[in-house]
Structures are given as C-alpha cells and as structure tokens.
Amino acid sequence: xxxxxxxxxxxxxxxxxxxxxxxxxxxxxxxxxxxxxxxxxxxxxxxxxxxxxxxxxxxxxxxxxxxxxxxxxxxxxxxxxxxxxxxxxxxxxxxxxxxxxxxxxxxxxxxxxxxxxxxxxxxxxxxxxxxxxxxxxxxxxxxxxxxxxxxxxxxxxxxxxxxxxxxxxxxxxxxxxxxxxxxxxxxxxxxxxxxxxxxxxxxxxxxxxxxxxxxxxxxxxxxxxxxxxxxxxxxxxxxxxxxxxxxxxxxxxxxxxxxxxxxxxxxxxxxxxxxxxxxxxxxxxxxxxxxxxxxxxxxxxxxxxxxxxxxxxxxxxxxxxxxxxxxxxxxxxxxxxxxxxxxxxxxxxxxxxxxxxxxxxxxxxxxxxxxxxxxxxxxxxxxxxxxxxxxxxxxxxxxxxxxxxxxxxxxxxx
RNA sequence: GCGCCGGUCGUAUAGCGGCAAUUACAGGAGACUGUAAAUCUCCCGACCGUUGGUCUACGCUGGUUCGAGUCCAGCCCGGCGCA
Numbered sequence: 001x002x003x004x005x006x007x008x009x010x011x012x013x014x015x016x017x018x019x020x021x022x023x024x025x026x027x028x029x030x031x032x033x034x035x036x037x038x039x040x041x042x043x044x045x046x047x048x049x050x051x052x053x054x055x056x057x058x059x060x061x062x063x064x065x066x067x068x069x070x071x072x073x074x075x076x077x078x079x080x081x082x083x084x085x086x087x088x089x090x091x092x093x094x095x096x097x098x099x100x101x102x103x104x105x106x107x108x109x110x111x112x113x114x115x116x117x118x119x120x121x122x123x124x125x126x127x128x129x130x131x132x133x134x135x136x137x138x139x140x141x142x143x144x145x146x147x148x149x150x151x152x153x154x155x156x157x158x159x160x161x162x163x164x165x166x167x168x169x170x171x172x173x174x175x176x177x178x179x180x181x182x183x184x185x186x187x188x189x190x191x192x193x194x195x196x197x198x199x200x201x202x203x204x205x206x207x208x209x210x211x212x213x214x215x216x217x218x219x220x221x222x223x224x225x226x227x228x229x230x231x232x233x234x235x236x237x238x239x240x241x242x243x244x245x246x247x248x249x250x251x252x253x254x255x256x257x258x259x260x261x262x263x264x265x266x267x268x269x270x271x272x273x274x275x276x277x278x279x280x281x282x283x284x285x286x287x288x289x290x291x292x293x294x295x296x297x298x299x300x301x302x303x304x305x306x307x308x309x310x311x312x313x314x315x316x317x318x319x320x321x322x323x324x325x326x327x328x329x330x331x332x333x334x335x336x337x338x339x340x341x342x343x344x345x346x347x348x349x350x351x352x353x354x355x356x357x358x359x360x361x362x363x364x365x366x367x368x369x370x371x372x373x374x375x376x377x378x379x380x381x382x383x384x385x386x387x388x389x390x391x392x393x394x395x396x397x398x399x400x401x402x403x404x405x406x407x408x409x410x411x412x413x414x
Numbered sequence: 415g416c417g418c419c420g421g422u423c424g425u426a427u428a429g430c431g432g433c434a435a436u437u438a439c440a441g442g443a444g445a446c447u448g449u450a451a452a453u454c455u456c457c458c459g460a461c462c463g464u465u466g467g468u469c470u471a472c473g474c475u476g477g478u479u480c481g482a483g484u485c486c487a488g489c490c491c492g493g494c495g496c497a
Contacts, residue, residue, distance in 0.1 A: 040449050061448070099448045111454065115447055141450085154450040185448075234448095262448065270447095291448030312449045319452050320445085335442070365452095373452055 017305030065097035081175025106187030181209035188264030230257035271300025278305035314380035350382035
C-alpha cells in the first residue's frame, strides 16, 4: 500500500467473509467496519465538523464531480485539500464522479434508484441505453464514449469532460486520503449486454486511472510534496454473477490499494452479489461498498466482507423528517408526534435524543426551522454510525450473527 | 337614510350560464441507497368498493333558464363614500 496506509484485520466472522479491522490513513485510523458519512460538496449537509465528530463519524466522502464544478479543484487545493478546506481533520475520501454518469445520465429527472426490485428491472424500461455505441439517451446531461464522459453542468449547462486521467488528476488536487478509479455506474435496468460493455469499459478506465495515479504520484514525489493517497479500483457487473466475478478477478488483479464495489443491486439480495465479489478480492485489502445504506443492507454488507460503506440515506432522509429508531424509521411530521414528549429513541445517546423531544422536532420540521435539519442529521448519522460500530464490537466479541438477528428482529416494528 | 363594492372548500384567492369548482398555504400520508434532494409524489365536501356512482354545496330566500357561485329581485352581513 501507499506510504502512510495500512490495513490490519483483527477478527473475522466465522464461516463468513466479514471482518473487523483498522484502516490507517495519513489523517488517522478508521476502525472497520465503518459507516462513511457523505459530504458531497465538502460539507456534511447541516452539520459543522464538530457536530459531525459528535456522531462518532470517522471519515467523510466528498465528490469529485461536484467539487470540480464548484468551487473548482484548484480552489480546494489552495484551501489545503478537502479535509483542511472543510475543517475536518480526520480521514477523507473522494468518489471519482462515476456515479454522476448514472444519476445525471440514465436516471436524469427520474429520481431512479440504483437498488431495484427484482420484479421491475427486466431489461427494458424507458431510459436504458438504446444501443451500446450511443450509451445513454441524448436528452440526459451526459454522453459516454470509450475514452470518457462528456457532460453538462446541472447548475448552468456548461460543457465539461471527464476521462479516467482527468478524474484522477482532480482527485489528486482535492487531496483526499482515499480516492476512487473513474467508473461507469450503469443503470439497473440496462440490458445485460450493456452491463457487460460498461463493465469492460470500467476495467479499461480502471487501468488508466491506476496508471495516471502512479504517474502523478511519482511526479509529486519528485517535488518532495510528500503526497500520499490510496487508490481504490471499482468492481462493477450489476446483478449478474458471471460479470461480478469477472470484474472482481480483473480489478482484483491490479495493484490497487483497496477496492470499491459499485453499481446496482437487487433489492434485498445485495449481500449475495457482494459475496461473489469478496470471495475473489484479496483478503488483505480494504473493500468499500459504494452508496449502500439500508439498515438490513448494512448487515449483509458487513457479513459479506465489506469494511466501509457510504450512503446519503441518513443525512438526506434526516432533512425530510424521516428518522431512525431502534424499532424502525418514523416520519416525525406525522400527526401522532405533535404531542409526543418522549425522545426520538430512548436508547440513543446522541445529542438530539439527549436534549429534545419528538414534539419539539415535529414542531421544528413543521415550521421549517433550520435547526430541524441539524438535529435530525445528528441523530440519523449517530444511528448509522453506532449501528456499524456495534457490528464491529459484535465481530470482536464473536457475536455478530446473534447481534444481527436481535437487531433486525426489533427493527421494522414501528 | 342614499350610493357604490363585496360575501366561494380551515385561511387567502380564481371563477363572468354547463365544475365538486382554480391556485397557494395550512392539513393528512408516502418515498428517498457512491446527494441536480431543507426535495419529490399522492390525498384533502360527505358517503359508496376502484374506473366510477350517489348526495350535499359557493351569505339567505325566491325567480329566470334544459341548466345558476355565475343573470334578476328581496333580505342579511361587511367595507368605503355621501348625508
């Protein structure tokens, strides 16, 4: 691994791929498994770094696409890199911008999820790529070709282009501890033929990302800039076993510092796809599951050998009044909470639960007070982070399976 | 007392002969998985089992009309003006 990095496994879940470990980065250690909070634009929405810290957060994931557009990677670089710029002194990651190929491409305007019910993805919906060469439909904001992706800014329509080389270059400027190879996140309803094509392209892009990362690292080394960033390669392949395994073999065969698992999954059956991959990827390297964060999903991700995962769910849902409790998710704006003077979750130790009632939170949301978003985000993030932390402890104690069963039994009983 | 203007679904509005009736807010519910997201979707007169049907509705009472928030008359209430 790169200077300044190491990954050490402390204990495994017997008969499973899951493990507890420690991922060391130049900005501190991450005890894994760990939930990575999402700070797309170099801010975890509604939270100061101090508040974020109070949730137990260890690491923040920002986004190359967004920071490139605003304020520009050079500005972030001059600000000392994402971490320094945003006032976060812990470890950071940046996503490569590959996901935006999906969210601004096939999913443009559809609010489409990359997790899809088995019944509803049979190959052709309205927006799957109509031909391999054409890639994504033209009325989206992106156009994919084998060399890279051209896209329009969703903010002002200006034209831009990302290639694997460019993504890595930007990520070097952003300076996060862990960066990702540029990939294509194909839509879940794409034909298998297209998934295969996108995967092959992602592999070629991965190789180019790796090459450019080496070149840039060597270059900066000459300048004695003491730059140290770990590069993770991304496995794709959608929900197809043969593609997932092939992708794991290809990506796993290169000298990445760790791996990302991206793309779309069947709802409720994500663990299986993750297992296909993690059985192949080398055990000593860390694995990050990109963008996953349903509560049951987190359990199967950990059980099947993922060390870190990020998800917008806790923070995004917090801002819409959807709050997590040990018994399931509630919508705090429901009429029944108006006069409920109990804490959100009696067992929760977070600042919000220790100091405020459901009735107060309901009031803040109904009157659209800004504090609502902060208090809700603190709670939801704490909930996710504690949950994963407890999974880690359960692994160390050799009680993961029991913990999982007990937790999930109680959960979803709103 | 006279003159003008106005009274519509919780509130504010639209409507000028064929609407259970516009829009906004409020209210009710749901969604959200590498953040175009402090966002989006649905419901919101009552009743029936949806498509749909029945009833009750636009201050009150009558009238004109096949048909009336919509036209006419009287009344009630509010605002403004003149006495």
